[in-house]
Amino acid sequence: MEYPLPAAARQYVAEHLHDDPAQLALQARRYPGLPVPDLVRQIQARQKARAKLPTWAENPDLIFPPTLSVEQASSARTAAYKASLVQGQRLADLTGGFGVDAAHFAATIPEVHYVERNAALADVVRYNLQQLGIENVQCHNEDAVHFLRNTPEHFDWLYLDPARRDTAARKIFRLQDCEPDVLRILPLLLQKSRSVLLKTSPMLDIEQALQELRHVRRLWVLAVDNECKEVLYELGPEPAVDPERFTVNLLRNGQQQEFRLNRAREGRAIARYALPQQYLYEPNVAVLKAGGFRSVGTAFEMLKLHQHSHLYTSDILRPEFPGRIFRIKATERYDAAALRAHLGPDVRAHVTTRNFPDTVAEFRHRTGIREGGDLYLFATTNLEGKLMVLVCEKL
Numbered sequence: 001m002e003y004p005l006p007a008a009a010r011q012y013v014a015e016h017l018h019d020d021p022a023q024l025a026l027q028a029r030r031y032p033g034l035p036v037p038d039l040v041r042q043i044q045a046r047q048k049a050r051a052k053l054p055t056w057a058e059n060p061d062l063i064f065p066p067t068l069s070v071e072q073a074s075s076a077r078t079a080a081y082k083a084s085l086v087q088g089q090r091l092a093d094l095t096g097g098f099g100v101d102a103a104h105f106a107a108t109i110p111e112v113h114y115v116e117r118n119a120a121l122a123d124v125v126r127y128n129l130q131q132l133g134i135e136n137v138q139c140h141n142e143d144a145v146h147f148l149r150n151t152p153e154h155f156d157w158l159y160l161d162p163a164r165r166d167t168a169a170r171k172i173f174r175l176q177d178c179e180p181d182v183l184r185i186l187p188l189l190l191q192k193s194r195s196v197l198l199k200t201s202p203m204l205d206i207e208q209a210l211q212e213l214r215h216v217r218r219l220w221v222l223a224v225d226n227e228c229k230e231v232l233y234e235l236g237p238e239p240a241v242d243p244e245r246f247t248v249n250l251l252r253n254g255q256q257q258e259f260r261l262n263r264a265r266e267g268r269a270i271a272r273y274a275l276p277q278q279y280l281y282e283p284n285v286a287v288l289k290a291g292g293f294r295s296v297g298t299a300f301e302m303l304k305l306h307q308h309s310h311l312y313t314s315d316i317l318r319p320e321f322p323g324r325i326f327r328i329k330a331t332e333r334y335d336a337a338a339l340r341a342h343l344g345p346d347v348r349a350h351v352t353t354r355n356f357p358d359t360v361a362e363f364r365h366r367t368g369i370r371e372g373g374d375l376y377l378f379a380t381t382n383l384e385g386k387l388m389v390l391v392c393e394k395l
Contacts, residue, residue, distance in 0.1 A: 003063045003124075003127055004061070004063075004127075005039075005063075008033065008034060009034055009035070009039055010060055012031065012034055012036075012039050013039055013042055013043055013046075013060070014060060016043055017043055017046060017047075018047075019043070021040050021041075021043055021044040021047070024036070024040045024043065025037065025040050028040075041064075041066065041067075042063070042064050044067055045064035045065065045066065045067045045069075045070045046064055048067050048070045048071060049064065049070050049073075051075075052073070052074075052075035052076065052077075053070075053073070053075065053076050053100065054076070055076070056076075056100075059131070059132075061131040062128045062131055062132075063124050063127055063128060064124075065098060065120070065121050065124050069097060069098045069121060070098060072097060072098075072163075073097055073098040073100045074100045074101050074104075074161070074199075074230075075100075075224065075229070076100070076104070077224055077250050078222055078224065078229055078230060078250070079100045079101050079103070079104035080104050081222060081248065081250065082101060082104065082105075082159075082197065082199075082232065083101075083104040083105050083107055083108045084108070085197065085220070085232070085234070086105065086108055086109060086156075086157045086159075086195075086197065087108065087109075087156070088109060088156025088157060088194070089109065089110055089111060089156055090109065090110075090111045090112075090113075090153060090154075090155050090156050090157075091105050091109040091111070091112050091113070091155060091156060091157040091158070091159060092112070092113040092114075092115060092147070092148075092151075092153075092155050092157075092158050092159070092193075093105060093112065093113070093114050093115060093159045094115045094144035094147065094148070094158055094159065094160050094180075095115070095116075095144060095159075095160050095161045095162060095163070095180075096114040096115050096116035096121075096122070096125060096139075097116065097121070097161070098121070098124075098125065099114060099116075099125035099128060099129065099137075101159060101161070102114040102125070102129075102137055103129065103132060103134055103137070105159070106134050106136050106137050109136075109156070109157070110136055111136060111138070112136060112137045112138070113137070113138050113140060113147075113151075113153075113155075114129075114137050114138065114139045114140065115140045115142055115144055115147045116139070116140070116141060116142075117141065117142060117143045117144070118141075119141050122139055122140075122141040123141075125139060126139040144160070144180050144185075145180060145185055145188070148185075148188055148189070148192050149188070151192075153192075154192060154193065154194075155192060155193040155194070156193065156194050156195065157193060157194070157195050157196070157197055158189055158192065158193040158195075158196045158197070159196075159197045159198075159199075160180070160182060160189075160196070160197075160198050160199065161199040162175075162178035162179055162180055162181075162182060162198075162199075162200075163178060163179045171201075174204070175200070175204070175209065175212055175213075182198060182213075183212055183213070186213070186215070186235070189235070190215065190235065190236070190237050194236070195217075195234055195235070195236055196233075196234070196235040196236075197232060197233070197234055197235075198213075198232065198233045198234075198235060199230050199231070199232055200230070200231050200232075200233065201230075201231075202221075202228040202229065202230060202231060202289065204231065206219070206221075206231065206245075206289070206290065206291065207291075209231075209233065210243070213233060213235060214239050214240070215235045215236055215237065215238070215239055215240060216233045216234065216235055216240050216243045217234045217235065217236045217240055217243055218233075218234045218243045218244045218245075218246065219231060219232060219233045219234065219243055219244075219245050219246070219290075220232040220245075220246045220247075220248060221245065221246070221247045221248070221286040221287075221289045221290045222248050222250070222286065223247075223248065223249040223250065223284060223285050223286040223289075224249075224250045225249075225250070225251060225252050226249060226284050226285055226324075227285065228285045228286060228289050231289070242262050242263045242264050243262065244260055244261075244262050245260065245261050245262055245290045245291070245292075246258065246259075246260050247259045247260070247261075247284070247286035247287045247289075247290045247292065247322060248286060249284040249285075249286050249322060249323075257284055257286075257321075257322040257323065258322060259286075259287050259290075259292060259296060259299070259322040261290060261291070261292045261295045261296070263291075265295050266291055266292065266293070266294060266295045269294035269295040269297070269298045270294070270298065271294045271297055271298070271304045271307070272297075272303050272304065273303060273304050273305070273306070273307075273383040274303035274304075274305075274313060274383070275305075275313075275331075275382060275383065276305065276313050276328050276331050276382075276388075276390055277303070277313045277314055277315045277328070278313075278314070278315045278327065278328060279313060279314050279315070279316070279317055279318075279325060279326065279327060279328065279395075280311060280312070280313055280325070280326040280327075280328050280378060280390055280392055281300070281302055281311070281312040281313065281314065281318070281321050281323060281324075281325055281326075282310075282311055282312075282323045282324045282325075282326070282352070282378075283296050283310060283312075283321075283322060283323040284322050284323040284324070286322070287322050287323065288310060293310055296312075296322065296323075297312050300312075300314075300318045300320075300321055301314070301316070301318075302314045302318070302321075305380060305381075305382060305383065306355055306380065306381050306382060306383055308355045308381075309354045309355040309380045309381060310354065311354055311378065311380060313328075317395075319395075324394065325394070325395045326376055326378075326390075326392035326393060326394050326395060327392060327393050327395055328390050328391070328392050329342070329375075329391045329392060329393060330342060330390075330391040331388055331389075331390055331391070332388065332389045332390075332391060333387070333388065333389070334379065334387045334388070334389055336366065336367040336368060336369075339367055339369065339377065339389055339391070340367065340368070340369065342375065342391045343369065343373065343375060344373075346370075346372070346373060347368060347369055347370060348369065348370045348371065348372035348373030349369050349371075349372075349373050349375045349376065349377045349391075350371065350372070350373070350375070350376045350377070351363055351364060351369065351371075351376075351377045351379065352376070352377070352378050352379070353378075353379045353380070354378065354379070354380045355380050355381045356379045356380055356381060356387065357387070358379070363377075363379055374393065375391060375392065375393060376391075376392045376393070376394055377389050377390070377391060377392070378390040378392060
């Protein structure tokens with residue numbers, strides 16, 4: 001594709017930015033002087049990026065690669081958080097992709113090297129960085145391993161987000177299956193840098209990753225609006241035994257929930273149990289992914305409802321708790337009539353099942369309760385092994 005886009009092409013993209021790409025493709029003959037298929041792909045990619053990269057999606061000066069590269073890119077929120085973790089003079093992003101991480105690292109690190117083996121993608125990123133006024137990023141169209149073996153530089157940080165799709169475009173998550181294979185090149189990474197920041201899939205088991213990597217100093221489980229997005233590992237030359245685990249949930253309102261633990265403190269934590277009290281606490285997904293099943297309760301002096309529920313209760317309000325907080329209005333048995341009596345004529349509520357025999361869909365089918373409304377129902381099991389449903393309002 002030609003870039004910068006000619007004026008007529010830019011106008012087409014701006015006018016149709018919120019239109020259905022499929023319909024635009026069918027109407028291509030109405031614009032004989034424009035490369036409509038290419039422009040429709042630009043529109044489609046910008047629409048994909050709207051939620052995760054809002055300022056980039058609205059920037060008419062930028063060029064967007066195919067949607068897969070956009071889907072695989074970090075969001076602006078997670079990229080900014082990662083940039084807050086690094087320091088020093090020189091960093092190389094060895095799996096550059098769409099350049100979102102490199103652009104954010106450049107706000108923290110004076111010299112950033114963007115490395116990408118896809119020539120077309122590297123050209124797009126080089127152009128976009130110019131449009132964004134980012135001048136401290138050097139672009140390299142190279143394979144990551146080739147770049148490391150041939151560069152004379154030593155880096156304060158190396159960043160990797162290995163490709164997590166196989167040759168059939170299926171999603172993968174094991175370290176040795178991703179490209180590049182971090183386990184194979186780990187000695188080279190540690191030789192060429194003081195610290196390595198590795199991004200992995202949330203599906204990868206943390207305990208397995210720690211055992212395979214061995215050199216993890218600390219790790220972060222990063223969620224956005226209670227959806228786990230990535231796990232980050234800081235690696236260093238010395239082997240590590242029990243690294244600190246930081247859980248971060250970036251909220252829509254700009255705030256963030258944080259909690260920290262390690263295996264030793266989690267092992268020492270002793271859960272205490274109780275029937276539901278005034279408040280219900282549900283840890284966010286980052287805490288649960290990091291394995292904070294008991295220590296989060298002891299840290300906030302809470303009681304657990306059941307060993308396998310990972311729901312907590314207290315008569316004291318703990319607004320700093322890393323998760324959702326509810327006031328319990330009633331505790332009911334698993335009975336449709338008893339539950340519907342709390343819901344009014346619309347018979348709507350948000351439903352969560354934890355340590356409960358029925359799924360949410362089965363619960364709704366059995367009770368006739370639809371999604372929506374202001375109340376939250378938690379279907380779970382109490383410490384006596386009995387089924388119960390907590391009728392709650394969110395704080």
